[in-house]
Amino acid sequence: MYQPSGLLTDQEFMLLQGLLGSGYDGLVRCQESLETGLLVVTYSSNVSVEIDMLYAFEANANEVNTFLAKDLMAKATLSLLRHVENRGGQEINDYLYARQMKVTRRFAELSSGLGYAIEPDNIEA
Amino acid sequence: MPLPQNTVTKEEFEALMGYITLEKQGFDDAKGYANSGLQYVVLMQRVTPEVDLVTPHAAQYLNLETVDNYSNFTAIANSLNTHVATRGTTAIPGETLSTRLNRWLWCQGVRVTRVYHDISAAAGWTIDWCNVRSDDADPDSQMGPYVLDEDGNPIAIGCTALSPYKNPPPLGSGCPTSGGTPIGTKSP
Secondary structure, eight states: OOOOTTOOOHHHHHHHHHHHHHHHHHHHHHHHHHHHHHHHHHTOOOHHHHHHHHHHHHHHHHHHHHTOHHHHHHHHHHHHHHHHHHHHOSOHHHHHHHHTOOBOHHHHHHHHHTTOOOOGGGBOO | OOOOOOOOOHHHHHHHHHHHHHHHHHHHHHHHHHHHHHHHHHTTOOHHHHHHHHHHHHHHHHHHHHHOTTHHHHHHHHHHHHHHHHHSSOOOTTOOHHHHHHHHHHHHTOOBOHHHHHHHHHTTOOOOGGGBOTTTSOGGGOSOSEEEOTTSOEEESSOSTTTTBSSOOOTTSOOOOSSSSOTTBOOO
8 A cells, every 4th residue: 555655554543533533432432411401400390400500400411511522622633634645646535445444433423413424334333 | 488408319419420431431441542642743853743743633632621621511510419418418517518528428329439529629518538439449449338336336547528527428318407416417
């Protein structure tokens, strides 16, 4: 396989996409836990629970929603995708397919949210 | 009409504490992976990938670091702790809110996670190690919640805020919060 000068090796790319995908997974779990906690408070039939806690949980949800998971990871993920495009001269799906590499599901979700849809064949089962 | 002084149940507290713990752990995981990615890029020692990747990876890590610092998690832990401390216990003169929180935790048999302990500490609460899950607690403080003295009376160990309890009630037995002095308080 021809390796353009300056392009990440296959191993380097796979490791970085794995780290980005895992980091994104952590943020998704963070957000899901937060939303579930908010639902527990909201659906409580106990008046005191809602009076005491709803505001804090809602404010927390709003804070987290302002830095939606993918936005925090956007710059680093875009830099990796653009590196492959610019240095490798290939669109991300062609790059992955040519090397028979499959990215993690979370990295695919992250990329998709940034406008780089990754085809199912290039995603880990 | 006064509002009913209802408190979350033990199960509700544990559920909410669990979600706050998971939220923080998820965030910490993300920060750890972001740091690993940054370290990996920096240690490549190759010009072109570094030029393309270092700045965005550093920015990502700094963003996560900025958002973290417990600031997004202390308010919710604070609201939950305040709720059970003020509504779940009867005030005793001289007691702090932390003491009342520890009393509620002890009497309900709730053990918090280490992560929740740390978030609470950042919010200004002192949760005794004896109210932290044993597999999560500080090893230096792991002496068990209490031992028996020579007369067979349990003495709290490692429970600084619970020190008034010469004879702590059995874990989770429930402490009456009305109609007099809670079980286990030291007589004047």
